[in-house]
Amino acid sequence: MPTTHPSPGGHFLQLQPDIPIPATCPVNPVYAGSLGKSGLEDVPWIRADPPSSQVTAFLFFVEPNYRQTNTYQPLHTGGRYPDGSRSTKILWILDASNSPDTATITGVKVSSPQETFQQTFSLAGSTTPGANYPSIVNVPTPGCWQIQFNGAASIIFWVTGN
Structure with a gap:
């Protein structure tokens, strides 16, 4: 599990969570910038660890007001936010050749490694370069989760719940 995250090159704004995240949950940083x-261009994103995995998660669940607040709401349980206004949509992009037809994410709760979930998503056709895997991530319980992409890359999220 990573504890520090290198800043990507370029001119990117690092967004902050809009709630306190425990120090025991070393979340991957969320960035804004093309x-x-x-x-x-306007969708905040996270680079998976290790960077050589070439996996980026585009976070469609982040509300557009991040531009004014420089903050984001963490991922939510159940695939939706309680107000019903948005889902936990993440577009996973793999910038590699020979991309598989499906991608599997496996979530492991950091404080309770026996608690896991798994979802599989299909490759989607797109004009965006890279292999695109749209998803609605359905984390079962709140807490600190390490989500692995095809067993080769991982992102740590803080997940809120009702």
Whole structure:
């Protein structure tokens, strides 16, 4: 599990969570700023560890007011936010050749490693470069979660719940 995260090159704004995150949960930083992916210029994102995995998660669940607040709401349990206004949509992009037809994410709760979940998503056709895997991530319980992408990359999220 990573404890520090290198800053990506370029001019990117690091967003802060809008609630306190326990120090025991070393979440991956969330950034705003274009990575040159058509149609995704205004969508905050996270680079997975290790960077050589070439996996980026575009966080469609972040509300547009991040531009004014420089903050984001953490991922929520159950695939939706309580107000019903948005889902926990993440577009996973793998910038590698020979991409598989499906991608599997496996979540492991950091404080309780026996608590896990798994979801599989299909490759979607897109004009955006890279292999695109749209998802609604359905984390079962709140807390600190390490989500692995195809067993080769991981991102640590703080997840809130009702």
